[in-house]
Amino acid sequence: MTNPFSGGAPVKEVIVTGDIFRLSAGGGSGNQDRNISWLHALLKFPIFAATGTYPGLLRHDNSPLKCSDIYDAAGLRPSLSAWAELSAAFPKNVSERYASLFQGKIVVGFELSNAMCAALTEWDVPYICILTHPVRFLDDIAFAVSTNISGIHQGLAKLCMREAICFEHAGFITAYFASRRRSADRADFRLFAAQTHDDRSLFRDGAIVSQDWIGEKLVALYKPDDVVAFKHHPLKRSAEVFEKVKNRCANTYETSANVYSLLSDPNLSDVITVSSSVGVEAKYFGKNVTYLHKPFVAPLYRNDTSAVGDFMSCGTNLLSADFWRILLSTFVPVSDLDGHQHIYRPDLLRATLNQDWNFGEIYADFIVQSSPLGRVMAHPSVWARLKNKLMRQIRRS
Missing domain, CATH: 3.40.50 (Rossmann fold)
Known part of the structure; x- marks a missing residue:
């Protein structure tokens, strides 16, 4: 099917990527590869069930263009300050080198930069940007989603969670x-x-x-x-x-x-x-x-007034094939809605990402705080991570 953007190329593939030019605190490249792989693994089957084709994967380590290529083209030396500059806007020569990677694709991206979202729109490439929701105390990680396509945004608005939750x-x-x-x-x-x-x-x-x-x-x-x-x-x-x-x-x-x-x-x-x-x-x-x-982002909820580009609180709905059938139907043939709900268990996504933002202390916190060991393990260290894993097991038992 054809990209509804004016002059857009036919859409041939869904690709999962992220901010592949994000640097670590020490200036190292590939900082987001782990999170991109995590998102791709989560969405691989739902997107396949919706479209009959597995999504592609673009990380820093398999990209034809590396961090050094893009930073060199921008006249920048890889550093956190350079990443901040590159995240605000792509120079023209960077945009020209990068655009060919995404022609004819629908981009599903983890924490895409503002520059990337603006560039994809300029290139007539549809994107669906996914963030971990800033409310971290729900039963599990939730997601916030935005897009540059009106039809997809309308679908997101209907698939939102209630703020009352x-x-x-x-x-x-x-x-x-x-x-x-x-x-x-x-x-x-x-x-x-x-x-x-x-x-x-x-x-x-x-x-x-x-x-x-x-x-x-x-x-x-x-x-x-x-x-x-x-x-x-x-x-x-x-x-x-x-x-x-x-x-x-x-x-x-x-x-x-x-x-x-x-x-x-x-x-x-x-x-x-x-x-x-x-x-x-x-x-x-x-x-x-x-x-x-x-x-960083304050996502909107069901029945909130919203516009294209706003982040919408979609909970964990994006783990279901129906979510992708609704969002991608404008671009590619999709299978019929089946009403099937994705697998649900509290903390499942936290466990897969190995990140709980200290939520693991809740509902078992009194056990930790009442012991001398708990006071030591409250500090950000390997002991704290071990404690959080223990607390999750206690809650599940």
């Missing part, structure tokens, strides 16, 4: 910690949820927001007598920012408490973050949020 889950988590909280006789406090230093949500005008900028913004928001709980990101400490806040507010302390125990605390007055998903989650616990920069 997030409030309901937050209610259970709040109840869980309320029954275990020993005393409410404590001072009101404010929470700062830190971010890793190399997350793409920190990109601003083609550059990465600096730790100095974050510290200065925070100091302006806090009053000297504020009590501040400083929550480092599990993967990266923000010591420089912590010291700036501590110098401003003497009652600032580092906390290793589970972030959901903090969000559900009745004495928490508000949350400040640069761009962390914790800010999106805080809404469902009734907390006010201030972003120093912006949320």
Whole structure:
């Protein structure tokens, strides 16, 4: 079938890819290959069941164009700052070299960059961009999806989850910690949820927001007598920012408490973050949020007013063949809807990705916190990962 974009080439293949030019904190290439392979494995059968053809796979390690090729063409040396610049917009010579990889394809991409989405639209290539949903406390990982095609967007809007689900889950988590909280006789406090230093949500005008900028913004928001709980990101400490806040507010302390125990605390007055998903989650616990920069993405839900390009909260619907039958029917022949629901088990996607964002501590957290070993294992280390795996097993038993 023909691409509905004006002048578009006939669509011949669905291909799963991602931000293949994303670099690691050390400047290494292929940073997203693992996540691209994970998404491809999840969607391989549903897309085959819908279209009769398995989707292709494009990672950095099998791409005809490597990171070095693209960065060289852009006149950049591979680095985090160069990645931020390249993520904002592709130079013309980069766009020309890259476009041929996607002609005649529907691109299903994991965390596609803004530059990539803009370029695909310019090249008349349909895309479906998939993110892990910023609300991480549901029964399992959920997904947020956007597209540059009106017909696909209309399908996404119909396949959205209800936002009420997030409030309901937050209610259970709040109840869980309320029954275990020993005393409410404590001072009101404010929470700062830190971010890793190399997350793409920190990109601003083609550059990465600096730790100095974050510290200065925070100091302006806090009053000297504020009590501040400083929550480092599990993967990266923000010591420089912590010291700036501590110098401003003497009652600032580092906390290793589970972030959901903090969000559900009745004495928490508000949350400040640069761009962390914790800010999106805080809404469902009734907390006010201030972003120093912006949320990486705040997906919309069923019945929300939306437009093409908006991220829609699709839960785990994309694991079903019917999801792809509905979205891809404009482009390729698809089989009939069969109403079959995908396999469901709590934590299944978390287990496949080997990532739980500390959700593993919930519903078994009192066992961990009541033991000396639990206090040690609360730090971001190999012990914490072992603890989370143990907690998942306890919940399932």
